[in-house]
Amino acid sequence: MHDDVILEIRNVSKSFSGVQVLSGINMRVRKGEVHVVVGENGAGKSTLMKIISGVYQKDGGELLFEGKPIEVKSIRQMQEMGISIIHQEFNLLPNRTIAQNIFLGREPVKKRGIPVIDIEEMNAKSRELLGFLGLNVDPRTRVSSLGIAQQQMIEVAKALSFKSKVLIMDEPTATLTRNEISKLFEIIRKLKNEGVSIIYISHRLEELKEIADTISVLRDGALVGTLDAKEATTDKIIKMMVGREITNQYHREFCTEVGEEVLRIDNLSSYRFKNVSLKVHRGEIVGISGLVGAGRTELIKAIFGFDRFESGEVVLFGKKYRRLNTSMTTRLKVGLVPEDRKDEGVIVEMPIRENIVHASLSQLFKNGILNKKTETETANKYVKELGIVTNSIDKHVMYLSGGNQQKVVVAKWLCAQCDLILFDEPTRGIDVGAREEIYEIMNALVKQGKAVLMISSDMPELLGLCDRIYVMKDGRITQEFSHSEATQEKLLACSI
Amino acid sequence: MKQKKLNFQNREKLGLVIGIVVLFIIMSILAEGFFSWYNIHNLLRDSSILLVVATGMTLVILLGKIDMSAGSVMSLTAIVTTILLANGAHVVVALLAGLASGALIGLLNGYLVGIQKLDHFVTTFATMSLAKGLALVICDGDIINTGNNDFKAIGASTSVFLGLHVHIWIVAAIFAVMLFVLTKTKFGYRVYSIGGSEQAAMLAGISTRGTYILSFLISGLTASVGGILLASKANNGNATIGDGFEFSAIATVIIGGTPFDGGRGGLVGTLIGAILISLLKNGLRFLNITPSLQYVIIGLVILVVIITDVIINERRKLEELRRVEQ
Numbered sequence: 001m002h003d004d005v006i007l008e009i010r011n012v013s014k015s016f017s018g019v020q021v022l023s024g025i026n027m028r029v030r031k032g033e034v035h036v037v038v039g040e041n042g043a044g045k046s047t048l049m050k051i052i053s054g055v056y057q058k059d060g061g062e063l064l065f066e067g068k069p070i071e072v073k074s075i076r077q078m079q080e081m082g083i084s085i086i087h088q089e090f091n092l093l094p095n096r097t098i099a100q101n102i103f104l105g106r107e108p109v110k111k112r113g114i115p116v117i118d119i120e121e122m123n124a125k126s127r128e129l130l131g132f133l134g135l136n137v138d139p140r141t142r143v144s145s146l147g148i149a150q151q152q153m154i155e156v157a158k159a160l161s162f163k164s165k166v167l168i169m170d171e172p173t174a175t176l177t178r179n180e181i182s183k184l185f186e187i188i189r190k191l192k193n194e195g196v197s198i199i200y201i202s203h204r205l206e207e208l209k210e211i212a213d214t215i216s217v218l219r220d221g222a223l224v225g226t227l228d229a230k231e232a233t234t235d236k237i238i239k240m241m242v243g244r245e246i247t248n249q250y251h252r253e254f255c256t257e258v259g260e261e262v263l264r265i266d267n268l269s270s271y272r273f274k275n276v277s278l279k280v281h282r283g284e285i286v287g288i289s290g291l292v293g294a295g296r297t298e299l300i301k302a303i304f305g306f307d308r309f310e311s312g313e314v315v316l317f318g319k320k321y322r323r324l325n326t327s328m329t330t331r332l333k334v335g336l337v338p339e340d341r342k343d344e345g346v347i348v349e350m351p352i353r354e355n356i357v358h359a360s361l362s363q364l365f366k367n368g369i370l371n372k373k374t375e376t377e378t379a380n381k382y383v384k385e386l387g388i389v390t391n392s393i394d395k396h397v398m399y400l401s402g403g404n405q406q407k408v409v410v411a412k413w414l415c416a417q418c419d420l421i422l423f424d425e426p427t428r429g430i431d432v433g434a435r436e437e438i439y440e441i442m443n444a445l446v447k448q449g450k451a452v453l454m455i456s457s458d459m460p461e462l463l464g465l466c467d468r469i470y471v472m473k474d475g476r477i478t479q480e481f482s483h484s485e486a487t488q489e490k491l492l493a494c495s496i
Numbered sequence: 497m498k499q500k501k502l503n504f505q506n507r508e509k510l511g512l513v514i515g516i517v518v519l520f521i522i523m524s525i526l527a528e529g530f531f532s533w534y535n536i537h538n539l540l541r542d543s544s545i546l547l548v549v550a551t552g553m554t555l556v557i558l559l560g561k562i563d564m565s566a567g568s569v570m571s572l573t574a575i576v577t578t579i580l581l582a583n584g585a586h587v588v589v590a591l592l593a594g595l596a597s598g599a600l601i602g603l604l605n606g607y608l609v610g611i612q613k614l615d616h617f618v619t620t621f622a623t624m625s626l627a628k629g630l631a632l633v634i635c636d637g638d639i640i641n642t643g644n645n646d647f648k649a650i651g652a653s654t655s656v657f658l659g660l661h662v663h664i665w666i667v668a669a670i671f672a673v674m675l676f677v678l679t680k681t682k683f684g685y686r687v688y689s690i691g692g693s694e695q696a697a698m699l700a701g702i703s704t705r706g707t708y709i710l711s712f713l714i715s716g717l718t719a720s721v722g723g724i725l726l727a728s729k730a731n732n733g734n735a736t737i738g739d740g741f742e743f744s745a746i747a748t749v750i751i752g753g754t755p756f757d758g759g760r761g762g763l764v765g766t767l768i769g770a771i772l773i774s775l776l777k778n779g780l781r782f783l784n785i786t787p788s789l790q791y792v793i794i795g796l797v798i799l800v801v802i803i804t805d806v807i808i809n810e811r812r813k814l815e816e817l818r819r820v821e822q
Contacts, residue, residue: 055699076701091699093692095760100685105700107685116680144812 004031005067006197007052007083007166012061014047021047022221025061029166032195034188034211036229038202039218040241040457045201046088048218049168052199053085054078065166076105082165086155086172094144099126101143102158129157133187149180156187167191168199173207174293185211205234205496219243242459242488250439250464252285254483255446258467259283261318262420262451263334265303268312272298273475275312280420285442285452287466289459290495295475296455297339300422303453304336305329317419330359335413339424339455341402345409348398352390353379355397355408360416382411387437403434410441421445423454427461439465459488471495508753508808512768512801519775527782535778537661543774544667545725547767549741550748551674552718554766555711557749558678559691560758561609561616563715566745568627569598570723570738575631577724578733581642590647595720601627602716603709610708624742631735640733651728663725670721674714675763687711691758719745747794748773751801772797 009027013020022044029035039045050056052063054075063070065081072078092101099122100107108118108125126139135153143151152172159167173181188198188211202208208215212229217240224240259282268276273295280286288296301307303314305324314321316332338344346355356379357364364374379393386407390400397405406426413421423442427435442452442465456462462469469486471479471494479494524531549566556563577594581587601623608619642648649655655662678684686707689697694704722741727733752769754761773794780790 074701075699079701087699091693091696093689093696093759095692096688100688104689105686105697105702107682109682115682117682117685119680 005029006031006065007199008062008064009048009052010062010064012048012051012058012063014044014051014056014059020221022051025218025223027216027223027226029197029199030214031165031197032192033213034192034198034200035214035216036200036202036208036212037216037218038205038208038237038241040459043218043241044221045218046170047221049085049170049199049201052078052166053083053168055085079162079164082163083168084159084162084164084166085168086152086159086170088170088174090151090155092143092151092154095142097140097142098130098137098146098154098157099123099139101154102126102129102139102161104158125161126157129160132160132190133157134183149176149183152176152180152184153187160191164196166197166199168201170201171293172200173202173204181207205237208232208237217241238489238492242492250443250461252439252443252465255283255467257283259449259451262316263303263453264315266313266315268299268302268309268314270298270302270307270309273302273472276472276475276477278470278477278480280451280453282419282449282451283446284467285446285454285465287462287469288453288455288472289457289462289469289491290455290472292457294472294495296472297424299472300336300424300453300455301338303329304334304422306336330416333417333419335359335416335418335421337406337409337413337421337423337426339428341405341409341429346397346405346412349396351394351396352383352388352400352408353393356382356393356411356415359412363416378415382415386411386414386441401434403430403437406430406434406438407441410438418450420451420453423452423456425456425458426454427456427458459491462486462491463488508804509765509768511804512751512753512765512772516768516772516775519772519779523775523779523782527779530779530782535782539774539778541661541663542778543770544661544664545722545729546744546748546774547770548667548670548718548725549722549745550752550766550770551671551763552711552715553742553745554749554752554754554761554763555674555678555687556616556715557746557754557756558687558758558761559708559711560694560756561708561711562620562746562756563605563712563719564617564620564742565601565605565624565627566715566719566722567738567741567743568624568631569601569716569719570726570741571735572601572627572631572634573598573720573723574727574733574737575635575640575735577647578640578642578727579634581644581647582640582733587644587646590644591724594724595717597627598716598720598723599713600716602713602719605716606709606712609712610705628735628739635733635735637735642732647728648731651725651731663729666721666725670718671763671767674718678763683707683710688759691760693759744773747798751798753801753805755805 005028007029009025012022012025014022025048037045037048047056051058051072054072054077057072063072065083070081093104103122108121109115110118123139130137130139133153133156135150137146137150143154146154172184176184191198200211209229214226215229215232215237216226217224217237219241224243261279261281263280266277276299278286288299290296298307302309305326305328314324316329316334342348353375357375364378365371376393383390383393388404388407388411390404397408400408426438430438446452454466463486467483469481469491470477471481471491473495481490529535549570553563553566573594576597577590580590580593605620605623608614609616650662657665678687686697686702689700689702690704690707697704723738726737730737748769749766750756751772752761752765752767754765776794776797777790780793
């Protein structure tokens with residue numbers, strides 16, 4: 001058994017700015033197998049793969065390739081050794097041809113005379129690779145004129161052109177249709193027969209059965225276990241993925257009597273989500289569960305008027321809208337606490353004071369002239385109310401911790417007197433103490449008769465906080481649960 | 497296999513060429529004296545100076561950057577070259593020194609942007625002032641007459657070889673070399689890759705530093721050549737000779753279909769852009785339209801080209817989205 005192990009991961013760990021994202025991972029990949037790695041969002045799958053492929057450096061542990069310990073220094077070194085990765089986001093140049101993309105950075109050069117790029121050879125070799133993958137396109141075609149599935153194949157071709165022995169695919173099917181997926185699987189089988197090992201990351205359990213030989217489950221940066229695919233059942237995998245006990249840090253009194261409806265959307269569609277309908281009432285916290293890429297963020301941004309939607313309508317506070325923009329929604333007293341806090345939530349270069357008031361300038365300063373005294377009083381009020389830890393309201397937001405930054409974002413919307421606040425991953429990257437405070441704030445909001453719609457990938461959080469939970473998958477709502485019906489297993493089962 | 501569809505970019509270029517032809521015909525009919533070899537030759541000569549500066553600028557813009565210092569580098573080169581000639585230096589020495597001054601500014605830009613990762617706009621804005629200031633200090637604000645016949649011979653209108661002015665030949669040679677470099681060598685490929693997506697390039701193991709430095713160096717050198725040509729045409733050195741020229745060069749590149757975010761377009765478009773701008777300026781002069789109004793018209797042309805580009809891109813994106821949904 002041992003001699004056909006091609007890649008061994010021994011005790012690998014990694015932390016980012018003090019947060020441990022991987023701890024003591026051990027894994028063995030055999031020659032010519034499809035080794036599937038599953039885990040919830042944030043379990044550390046992608047980080048592990050980036051370490052293997054040379055994008056990140058590990059903090060501790062060892063990697064053994066073909067029995068010999070290796071020191072990973074660069075992506076190029078790993079590629080030449082025979083380990084390539086296909087990242088979740090494609091890294092193709094849309095304005096260049098297929099051949100130019102496949103040979104990016106290592107174009108063949110004519111041996112004689114001036115070092116001219118040998119375009120004929122590049123095209124010929126690319127044609128060969130495309131032929132092997134069963135792709136009938138001219139290698140001189142621009143990548144931008146290809147569909148997503150074909151672009152995926154170009155990434156595969158690129159990886160193969162290194163004569164890879166280990167090919168890592170990070171959620172390759174996330175953007176593919178059924179048909180395209182089965183084509184990809186055909187190719188994976190073909191590669192397997194050629195002796196290529198494939199590390200396949202996914203959180204779509206249904207598709208694993210078709211291709212997996214071995215399944216490793218990660219949770220919270222640690223390996224929970226490795227199973228033979230034959231003995232793995234979906235239930236077993238889900239249990240391993242979820243694992244932990246729900247501790248009660250939420251202190252939520254669920255609402256017994258809902259207030260009036262503040263938000264209703266009917267058959268809302270855009271290119272990232274389809275026919276979504278949902279409702280939110282005063283006094284309610286409503287959650288949206290689902291996997292990364294299910295279209296949740298896009299949906300919430302469309303409700304906020306940040307992204308356009310193509311059809312359907314949004315009813316806010318009883319009025320119908322077919323088109324929204326952010327200045328309309330903020331005037332209607334809707335606020336968004338976005339996932340990307342640093343770029344979209346706060347203005348890091350501005351002090352707390354200005355961050356808090358800048359969404360409500362016309363409310364605070366009716367005559368259009370700023371008044372520092374009002375500004376200071378208002379900001380102080382919210383800093384105290386939300387317990388933002390700082391020695392001065394003139395401190396720039398970039399110097400605050402994640403939790404305090406998040407409170408500033410919330411303060412901004414409270415200051416604007418919002419009645420509906422949309423939260424996108426409200427506690428991501430926030431330490432436990434501050435998390436609880438955020439939960440308290442949300443609790444207090446709905447007690448005052450306001451409404452909250454939140455997205456979270458943290459299922460215990462949704463279960464602990466929400467009166468109702470919608471589950472989204474591939475841009476559609478698959479199920480709605482009341483607080484009493486919902487369990488982690490049910491949520492996960494509807495989202496994969 | 498030879499069937500090649502006219503893709504969006506080629507269609508855009510075709511539009512420009514048609515524009516040039518139409519404009520040429522209109523001018524020939526409306527403006528007396530426009531349609532003569534003398535004038536067309538002049539037009540080509542004007543466009544050659546613009547083209548050479550825009551050639552280096554194309555590389556920088558393909559990388560998604562910009563070189564604001566090009567005009568000042570022209571002035572600096574003109575001053576360095578002419579002051580050496582005025583002090584009796586050999587013409588070859590003077591020309592090399594002029595080119596070296598442009599190379600230095602180019603290297604400085606490349607170092608600051610490529611290695612120190614400073615903002616390209618601010619950096620080249622600073623070196624723009626630096627180069628112009630140096631030129632003014634060196635010449636003390638005076639116009640420098642060289643009194644050198646060899647130098648005068650480069651720019652004299654009688655310096656014609658095989659029917660075309662020497663300037664045109666020089667620029668044609670530089671352009672041909674750069675076209676070759678950009679389309680056939682690794683360096684050229686890297687320029688496109690980094691401009692298309694620096695992340696993708698880096699994940700493919702490409703080191704970006706060398707490409708940035710070389711591109712800015714080339715931009716400095718081509719600006720220097722432009723400065724030398726302009727000075728030889730005037731047969732004197734003047735610290736304001738290249739003032740504002742960077743804007744014309746940038747306009748040329750943009751009109752030629754290389755957008756500010758880089759990664760697509762190229763030198764063929766720049767050639768078309770240079771001819772279009774020179775044709776406009778030349779023709780408008782013939783129609784007795786004042787230089788002030790010429791600015792307005794060129795501004796409008798740039799807007800039209802950019803708007804078309806946006807529309808075409810939007811359509812392309814929609815088409816891609818539809819393909820994804822299918």
